[in-house]
Structure formats: structure tokens, C-alpha cells
Amino acid sequence: MRSGLVLALLLLALGSAVEARHTLAKIRRDDRSLILVAQPLGFGEGGRLNITVSNFELWRPGNASGTKTGPFHKIGFFITTPAAEGQLELDLAEHKCPLDSKDITITLFTFDALDPESGAVTREFRLADMLLDYTGGEFSLFFANCEQDSAIDFNIEVSLYNVRGDRIDYLPVGEDMLPFIYFTMFVLFTTLGVVWTGMVIKGGGDSHKIHYLMIVLITFKSLTVLSQAFMFHTISIYGDAEGWNIAFYIFTACRSLLFFVVVILLATGWSYMKPFISDKEKKLLMVVIPLQAIANVAIIYLDEFTPAAESWFTWRDILHLVDIVCCCLVLFPIVWSIKQLRDASETDGKVVRTLVKLTLFRQFYIMVVCYIYFTRIIVYLLESTLPYPYIWLAAAASELATLAFYIASGISFRPMPAGANPYFQLTEEEAIELTKADEDP
Known part of the structure; x- marks a missing residue:
């Protein structure tokens, strides 16, 4: 309720309206x-x-x-x-x-x-x-x-x-490709969702709660790009979104909430290696998730307002700053998990098992950093530097990066029997080093 009130007040403060x-x-x-x-x-x-x-x-x-x-x-x-x-x-x-x-x-x-x-x-x-x-x-x-x-x-x-x-x-040159781009992404995300659902069902007892939550995330992502496709198509013909923007806001808010929930839960090992969330992780979820959802929806909504409003540029800068800060905060659970696993590898006897988990989270950390850097920095640079007839490439790059991130995360954390996932396998060099470490008095 509090997050919804803040969002409502923010949108009311923006002023002049733009319909397409x-x-x-x-x-x-x-x-x-x-x-x-x-x-x-x-x-x-x-x-x-x-x-x-x-x-x-x-x-x-x-x-x-x-x-x-x-x-x-x-x-x-x-x-x-x-x-x-x-x-x-x-x-x-x-x-x-x-x-x-x-x-x-x-x-x-x-x-x-x-x-x-x-x-x-x-x-x-x-x-x-x-x-x-x-x-x-x-x-x-x-x-x-x-x-x-x-x-x-x-x-x-x-x-x-x-x-x-x-x-x-009513679509400018450079954006007239967007209906096709987003509908194509809808087909790709829907296909991904069907494949992932089949893997989760086939996994049976090896499928965890996080896997089912990822199905819901892919569903909302598919609905988001589908509503975008219809929204831009309707704008092109009538000059107005005719209500599709409302559907887009709703799906975007749900997708934003679920995306960062899933990333944080994966980063903390919830439902995969431990069935609980610590108080520190709960506090982070309570701060980051509402802020991220508000920032994402408000940024989209702000784009429908004219920059003639005196506060437009101020709100734009604030919202983008909040978005980047939230993305950086998401990295903390991964860092905490890496630190805990590193400490565990030095204190307990299960060095091999701990080290493979440490390798998993290090690679997931790199994936999240690359995704945030690309979608928040590289895509912005593309929007700013591409010739206007090719501005649609920035949207395509952002969606393809998201698709790649979803696929990579799914491969890394897919439901499989313990020890069967190649992501958990040690390299030969690591195995030799650990064998020597175990043989040392």
C-alpha cells in the first residue's frame, strides 16, 4: 500500500500529459x-x-x-x-x-x-x-x-x-520497427517459458520453489513484451495507446518485482541450498524490490510526459539514479554468499562441496554485473549515439540481453539431480589442488 501511494503521488507530480x-x-x-x-x-x-x-x-x-x-x-x-x-x-x-x-x-x-x-x-x-x-x-x-x-x-x-x-x-522513423521487435521477443520468451516449464515438470522432486517462481517471471516477461507490441502498434495507427499502456504498466510492475526477487533469492541460495532467508536478506528485499518496481514503472510513465514540464528533467535524473542504485544493491546478496562460502571453505571439512558452490556464485555474480552494465549503460549509449533510423536496435539489444540472461540463469540453476549439473563440476586443476590439500597433514 505504501509503495502504491508513493507511486501515485510521484505520477501526479509529473504534470503535463502526453498521449503517444x-x-x-x-x-x-x-x-x-x-x-x-x-x-x-x-x-x-x-x-x-x-x-x-x-x-x-x-x-x-x-x-x-x-x-x-x-x-x-x-x-x-x-x-x-x-x-x-x-x-x-x-x-x-x-x-x-x-x-x-x-x-x-x-x-x-x-x-x-x-x-x-x-x-x-x-x-x-x-x-x-x-x-x-x-x-x-x-x-x-x-x-x-x-x-x-x-x-x-x-x-x-x-x-x-x-x-x-x-x-x-504516429511512430517516428526508427521506432516503427518496435511492434515487430516486441512481438518477436514475445514469441521467443513464450518459447523459453514452455521449455522451462517442461524442464521443471520433468525434474519432479529435483525442482524447487525457485524454479516455479521463475516460470511466473517468464510469464510476466512474455506478457510485458506482448503488451508493448500491441501498444506501439496501436500508437502507430491511432496516435494513442488505447489502454495498452495500462496493461504494460501492470505487467512491467509485476515483472520488475519478480525479476529482482528471483535474482536475490538465487543469489542467497534460497530453495536451492537453504530453505530460509536471513533477516539481512529480508531487509534488502523490502527496500530494493518496492523501489525498483516504482522506479521502473515511473520511468516508463515519465516518457509519456512532455519535457516542457519544469520538473521533468529532475524526475528523470532521480528515477534513473534510483534504478541504478537498486541494481547495485542487488549485488550485495551475491557478495554475502560468496564471502560466507569462502569462510566456510576455510573452516569446515567439506572443501570440495563448498568450493563448487563458491564457483557457482562467482559466475552468477559476473552474469548479473554484465547484465546490469549492458542494460543500464550500453543500451543508454546506443540510444544516445545511434542514427535515428536505427534507434530500434537499442530496444532489440536490451531485450536480447534479457533473453540471454534468462537462458544463462536457467542453464546454471536448472532442476537436475545433485552432482549431475556440469555447472557444479570442478576443473581438473581445481580437483588436483584440492586432493593435495586433503593429503597435507
């Missing part, structure tokens, strides 16, 4: 000179933007109320490429207005176009009409307020889409 590529934002008494309205988006040859602004007011120091009368030629919207965004910051530092930087920006319209009576304006823009030799590109949408010592109020609705033939596609 339809951005709905309310800006209130905002004195920022530059506001990112829409993050870099890949447009094809038929790329278009539709912008509606209403309820505009300009606030100046000493004025008790806002004004709707111009001139407002220093306030408006423009687009630019991601490569030029760094220059915008330099121009602002030199008190240059981005609306005047014709070399790096394309001004869409200024607020002089607003109807003084209604304070509203609607404009549609075709990128092919504004750019010479245009065949596609990646652009960000910005709002600029170059009026000194002023703040602004307005409501904005933005639609970003591509026209392909006689069809409107």
Missing part, C-alpha cells in the same frame, strides 16, 4: 527562456507537425495580471536538430534569441500570430515545405521567450507524425 505523440501541456508562470517541448523525433519524407496554442498571457514584474497584447515577435516556437542544441545554450549565454538564429533553427511562428480575442492559434507544418532537398531528419521542438524579465502562461497541444502513402503513422 500528442503532447498536451500547461505552462504556468514559467520564466525559462528556452523550453524543450518535444524531444528529438525522427521524421520521414512526409514528416509533419501540428501545433495549437491557447490561453496565452505574458507576465512582467510589477504587473498584477498578465497581458495578451503584443508585440510578441520575440516569443514563439522553432525546431532544430539535436546536433545544434549545444549551440543554443551558447547563444542564450550571449543573450542571443534562438528565434533569430536562422543558421541552426527554423522558426515555426511567433506569438504575434495569436488571435488577441481568443489568444489561440493553430498551425500545421510540412517539413518538406520548409527545407530544401528534404528527405527526412531528426528534429526537436522548442519554445523560446526572449522577452527580458518575463514569465508566460499558455496551453499547448502538439501532434507529431509521418505520412506514409495514404496513411498517417
